[in-house]
Amino acid sequence: MGREYSQFSLEERREIAGLSADGGSIRQIAAALDRQPSSVARELKRNRGSTVGYQADYALAQAKARRWTGSKLDRNEALRDMVLAQLRQGWSPEQIVGRSRRRNGKPAVGVETIYRFIYAQSTRHNDGSWRHYLPRAKSRRGWRAAKGGSPAIHMSHRVPLAQRPADADDRLAPGHWEADLMAFSRLDQNILMLHERMSRALIAARLSSKQAVPVAAAIAAALTGLPQPLRQTVTFDNGTEFARHYELVESGTRTFFCDPHAPWQKGGIENAIGRVRRFLPRKTDLATLDQARFLRILAAYNNTPRKCLDWKTPAETFSKQLLLHFERESTPRLSPG
Numbered sequence: 110m111g112r113e114y115s116q117f118s119l120e121e122r123r124e125i126a127g128l129s130a131d132g133g134s135i136r137q138i139a140a141a142l143d144r145q146p147s148s149v150a151r152e153l154k155r156n157r158g159s160t161v162g163y164q165a166d167y168a169l170a171q172a173k174a175r176r177w178t179g180s181k182l183d184r185n186e187a188l189r190d191m192v193l194a195q196l197r198q199g200w201s202p203e204q205i206v207g208r209s210r211r212r213n214g215k216p217a218v219g220v221e222t223i224y225r226f227i228y229a230q231s232t233r234h235n236d237g238s239w240r241h242y243l244p245r246a247k248s249r250r251g252w253r254a255a256k257g258g259s260p261a262i263h264m265s266h267r268v269p270l271a272q273r274p275a276d277a278d279d280r281l282a283p284g285h286w287e288a289d290l291m292a293f294s295r296l297d298q299n300i301l302m303l304h305e306r307m308s309r310a311l312i313a314a315r316l317s318s319k320q321a322v323p324v325a326a327a328i329a330a331a332l333t334g335l336p337q338p339l340r341q342t343v344t345f346d347n348g349t350e351f352a353r354h355y356e357l358v359e360s361g362t363r364t365f366f367c368d369p370h371a372p373w374q375k376g377g378i379e380n381a382i383g384r385v386r387r388f389l390p391r392k393t394d395l396a397t398l399d400q401a402r403f404l405r406i407l408a409a410y411n412n413t414p415r416k417c418l419d420w421k422t423p424a425e426t427f428s429k430q431l432l433l434h435f436e437r438e439s440t441p442r443l444s445p446g
Contacts, residue, residue: 284341287378308426325353
């Protein structure tokens with residue numbers, strides 16, 4: 110069998126550079142490294158700089174650059190166009206890969222490949238706008254420092270989260286919602302967000318005021334059309350805009366509140382707002398947002414596949430729950446025999 114060939118290490122390249130600078134012949138260098146003379150000759154020829162001669166660090170960089178064939182997304186134009194189109198629709202790299210796996214049994218591209226491609230384009234073209242393809246539009250990878258919270262405000266008839274039914278915690282039963290306001294930089298511009306814990310479906314409505322009365326009315330209007338089993342509970346933070354929560358209880362929807370400084374206890378709605386922020390950043394003037402585009406943004410969210418739903422969409426999952434409810438309601442009960 111022939112001798113197995115391996116790339117020169119940085120240490121070997123440094124030794125080649127030193128021996129070569131001292132006037133050593135190719136055979137002398139090869140003997141010192143226990144390498145074939147042809148390998149040393151090829152290394153000196155291919156990785157020598159025209160002005161700097163043979164330098165170890167330069168030679169290593171040249172060898173690595175020669176082996177690089179480019180990202181899969183650089184080489185496959187059709188795949189690149191598909192991935193960029195789905196990113197523009199608001200899909201995350203993980204959602205793209207997961208949906209591809211669900212459809213084809215094997216993903217056409219990896220999550221890390223997509224992230225590296227986007228950040229490489231940003232660096233290569235010196236264009237920071239490439240980051241807007243990503244869900245959080247971060248200019249560099251890594252966690253951002255967490256922001257401090259506000260003190261909890263105690264209100265009338267407030268029920269702590271610890272008393273919420275257990276079936277709401279495991280996300281296996283429908284009808285449990287989380288609510289929050291999506292605020293904007295202009296005064297009195299807010300969007301009410303309602304997020305269903307099981308299906309991850311999102312309902313939203315623009316608000317004319319952040320006062321407790323119109324907020325409670327907007328929540329009631331959003332949920333009233335649903336069957337009672339699909340509007341069992343709503344979980345809030347401790348903001349005063351939810352002070353009239355008890356009006357929902359009168360219509361059959363129980364209300365619960367997160368612990369102080371614990372917004373993660375309603376992480377579903379926090380995540381949903383973060384996703385929608387990509388299309389509606391804080392500086393957006395809602396007065397210029399027409400209703401058709403507002404509805405398209407909600408549709409895009411609800412029709413984006415989610416890993417937690419086995420790459421089904423929130424719309425598909427919630428529609429199934431509605432269908433199951435009405436099927437149960439229409440099934441005739443057996444009369445006693």
